[in-house]
Amino acid sequence: MKLDLRYPIGLMFAAFGALLVGYGITHPDLRAPLTPVNLNLYAGLCLLAFGVSMLLLARRSRR
């Protein structure tokens, strides 16, 4: 019944992060016209880290 909001937030960002990292690895040469780096990989890693830390925080407070 009670919803710890950190779970859905963590899950969604972990999913986005994992998707982007996967896409960045499988499409390593994909670039936007003006961005010279593999943005999917780097931004994906940040989103993944944020999502996972939200999940960890939520789990820690439950115990």
Add this chain to the structure above:
Amino acid sequence: MTLAPIDYLILAIYFAFVLGIGWWLRRRVQSSEEFFLSGRSIPLWIAGLAFVAANLGAQEVVGMAASGAKYGIMTAHFYWVGAIPAMLFVGLFMMPFYYGSRARSVPEYLKLRFDEKTRTFNAVSFAAMTVFSSGISMYALGRLFQLLLGWSFTACVLLAAGIVLVYILLGGLRASIYNEVLQFFLIVLGLAPLAIVAVTRAGGWAGLKERLAPEMTSMWQHMGSAADNPMGVDAFAMVAGLGFVLSFGYWCTDFLLIQRAMAAESMSAARRTPLVAAFPKMIIPFIVILPGLVAIALTRAAGSGYALPMKESGVFDYDQTFPTMLAQFYPAGMLGVGITALMASFMSGMAGNVTAFNTVWTYDIYETHIRPGAGDAHYLRVGRVTTVIGILVSLGAAYVATIYNNIMDLLQLVFGFVNAPLFATFLLGMFWKRATGHGAFWGLAAGTAGAALTHGLTLAEGKGAWAAELYRFPSTMAQNFWIAIVAWTTCFLVTIVVSLATRPRPDAEMQGLVYGLTERPRDSGRPALLAGVVAAILLALNWYFW
């Protein structure tokens, strides 16, 4: 711009999560207090982030990037002058009365403090305004996605509105607030990379300063006279008009925002809600304004690979700043996150409007004037029906906007007149116990009339002066700020004069509603310290971008 399958997948995952949150919360909604006020049980960090997110609509993201390209870093005045001081004030000084009075809405506070007619004046104008502004932002969203991605206007608007409708019907204000927090993180984390890669491309802040005219990269140096800066506003009009009247009028009285703090779990959490919200609010200009500055800098540099689109009339189409920057800097994948973030910003703004509208309609108009004394289950049902009707009226307004753009401009203008004097009423109501209901009502009426009259007698960029032209402003922004200053002053003075001429209310009736007759809340959670930290960061930002 076309989206890849991964972009659609990201958008679909986001939709699943917001709907899932509404579904999860559905069984908690057993009473109208839960549906409209989340049972006053929202934790501080959630209330604080929802407070920012409800204000962070798609028009803000797109509009602030456009202003960044047009006016430069001065646009940050809308945050650092035009929001933060008022947010500190409402948290430290006004929340004790809002939360402590146990009013269920801002208009209801006016009823408790003043009288029925003042409440009704505020409730009706607020209800009309929220419905139309959510219609206008729906229109903006539909146009944006139509232009950008070639989606059908109707499909886009129906999809977005439908999802907001479903999660609010299921989970009430709590679903709206929880989703606003999710949306807040998505907007920040999904759009911040754009600011980072774009500013890097332009050579950092130093590179931007080099590429742009000096008045585009300093906040205060060119504000001595209105003629010296691209906004056409001088420092006094900025600080008094935007920083005081408009900003305090919005952040301290708009129920859309106050509702988030009223839903907090305790007085101490309610007071700190706007203070906690001030931290992310200070950071948002970097995300939404800097891409605009980069856009104009790259447009001016030949061969940079980016140019702002032009309108047919040969002027820059500033509204396209943000979407075109996304398209140039985000590859497929990240682009999905960026587009989803824009969709999220639209939904957070719209859900804010809808939840505020259904509460004011149900409590302040329906329960007061149409059917008083019915059971709670009845009002809960009315709240749900109102949610549907509110969204339908907004949809209607969005379609009217596609046909008659001028009607929307006119409505926004009229709402501006009604809003401008509001803060004077609340300030006197909360801090001067001699202020009376007649004073408040006639003050508001006079302030609104004063605003309309100022608009009718002054001209700016061809706008206004429908009665006579007595004065000409260098820009409509300066005109708006001065209209607000006149309206506020008129309301302030008329309220005082009429109050002194009418019978005062006995003190016993105003316990907990006005300064001097209210027990000071204990300062648990150190709100003053929190406000001090915000103020210090605020000064540092103004100094750095001076």
